[in-house]
Amino acid sequence: MPKNKYWQDCLSTLEKKISPQNFSTWIRPIRLKDITGNLVHLVVPNRFIRDWINENYQEIIEDTISQLINDKCRIKFEISATNTIPENEITEKDSIVKAIKKTDITSAETEKKNSGLYLNDKYTFEDFVPGSSNQFAYAAAMAVANNPATTYNPLFIYGGVGLGKTHIINAIGNEIINKNNNLKVCYYSSEKFMNELINCLRYAKMDEFRQKFRSMDVLLIDDVQFIAGKERTQEEFFHTFNALYESHKQIVVTSDKFPKDIPGLEERLRSRFEWGLIADIQPPDIETKQAILKMKADQNGIYLPEDVTLFLANSISSNVRELEGYLIRIGAYASLTSTPINLNMAKEILKNILIEKNKEISIEEIQKNVAAYFSIKVSDLKSAKRLKALVIPRQIAMYISRQLTSCSYPEIGDKFGGKDHSTIIHAIKKIERQLEEDYQLKITVENLKNSLTN
Numbered sequence: 001m002p003k004n005k006y007w008q009d010c011l012s013t014l015e016k017k018i019s020p021q022n023f024s025t026w027i028r029p030i031r032l033k034d035i036t037g038n039l040v041h042l043v044v045p046n047r048f049i050r051d052w053i054n055e056n057y058q059e060i061i062e063d064t065i066s067q068l069i070n071d072k073c074r075i076k077f078e079i080s081a082t083n084t085i086p087e088n089e090i091t092e093k094d095s096i097v098k099a100i101k102k103t104d105i106t107s108a109e110t111e112k113k114n115s116g117l118y119l120n121d122k123y124t125f126e127d128f129v130p131g132s133s134n135q136f137a138y139a140a141a142m143a144v145a146n147n148p149a150t151t152y153n154p155l156f157i158y159g160g161v162g163l164g165k166t167h168i169i170n171a172i173g174n175e176i177i178n179k180n181n182n183l184k185v186c187y188y189s190s191e192k193f194m195n196e197l198i199n200c201l202r203y204a205k206m207d208e209f210r211q212k213f214r215s216m217d218v219l220l221i222d223d224v225q226f227i228a229g230k231e232r233t234q235e236e237f238f239h240t241f242n243a244l245y246e247s248h249k250q251i252v253v254t255s256d257k258f259p260k261d262i263p264g265l266e267e268r269l270r271s272r273f274e275w276g277l278i279a280d281i282q283p284p285d286i287e288t289k290q291a292i293l294k295m296k297a298d299q300n301g302i303y304l305p306e307d308v309t310l311f312l313a314n315s316i317s318s319n320v321r322e323l324e325g326y327l328i329r330i331g332a333y334a335s336l337t338s339t340p341i342n343l344n345m346a347k348e349i350l351k352n353i354l355i356e357k358n359k360e361i362s363i364e365e366i367q368k369n370v371a372a373y374f375s376i377k378v379s380d381l382k383s384a385k386r387l388k389a390l391v392i393p394r395q396i397a398m399y400i401s402r403q404l405t406s407c408s409y410p411e412i413g414d415k416f417g418g419k420d421h422s423t424i425i426h427a428i429k430k431i432e433r434q435l436e437e438d439y440q441l442k443i444t445v446e447n448l449k450n451s452l453t454n
């Protein structure tokens, strides 16, 4: 099968899996260049598209190609501003398969010298914009990177979705390797940790698994909240943690919640996470958002006018990933249509997203979010049960309802199982008082409000 026909098949399959708009923005511009070993070389017009695809579509593209050729492959991108397709055709599907089979899949472990196992070298401190919202986590991360296993161990970084946890934990690893190339550093998402554990259990390779993690100098585990409720994973992680900690090795974990707010997390792990330093990342303020946008635009060679930067920083999300996504969308549009970026264009591109975001928040949504956050039922929020585990979330939900909706006290009472307006006033006053002294509660409420408004 000629190479282009083969790529067409791949595109047709992808077209069925991805929404039309996303398909034409992100997938359509990709060209197949070449195949070497198990690597499929693709060409994209710019860094935006490459990074976006890597983050959002890499797996689906690899799976689609792997299925078509009946073998496992990886994709690699090249950037070509002119988007030319070199014509070194591979004519038969068989020869593609053969080429892929010839080379064993090179694991990321052996691919580079010492660049840290599974570390993303794209995420460094130089590329991280510090601001009042992340200052504490940033300083703690730098301190750990400069003196691993001496100052803060473990370092526990937590914050809402898309606020830079993965970036900062990888930056720690990259910085450590830059300073001392002999140290063994590995980065694992907790899901990857779990999958590898399951595989090792299945194939009776637990000794290998233990040996691998326990030989590390620095263990970085991202999104640790996902191991909560997974008994075997927590147990293995607990032993790994102890072994490393006792040998004075650095451990850094990130999570979307404070340890005591992670439902299903074993007590012994929770207490260990609290042994070291706990640092939070808060949603960025407008100035930090502007600085991030400017840096990302610069890095990608986009000219982003001041008024567009301000518009983006003001009107959209505090979730930096989303912010970056909008910048990428605008940049890709400008690049694909060869039009300069201006305010009207940015408004037009983001019109639908903004309408969606500006919709008024309902009490039902607030209840759903608060219940999910505390892993309780919405019906418990509406009930009159006096358990502490329900009373606090209920009062928080009432407080947020008053803050984010225009509902009156009696209306809020109605939505909470027909409670009297005086109960609502009492709950709100109580939360207001506690917010002044309980920093942890303040962050929980901020995170919840943020997840509802972004």
Ligand SMILES: Nc1ncnc2c1ncn2[C@@H]1O[C@H](COP(=O)(O)OP(=O)(O)OP(=O)(O)O)[C@@H](O)[C@H]1O
Pocket (backbone or CB within 6 Å): 127, 128, 129, 130, 134, 159, 160, 161, 162, 163, 164, 165, 166, 167, 168, 223, 256, 292, 320, 321, 324
């Ligand atoms: N302060 C910052 N400076 C520069 N880039 C940032 C900053 N904060 C976040 N980002 C960027 O935002 C994107 C999302 O960040 P990241 O993936 O680290 O978030 P996260 O907190 O790990 O999200 P999740 O909760 O979904 O795991 C990344 O591209 C990252 O580079």
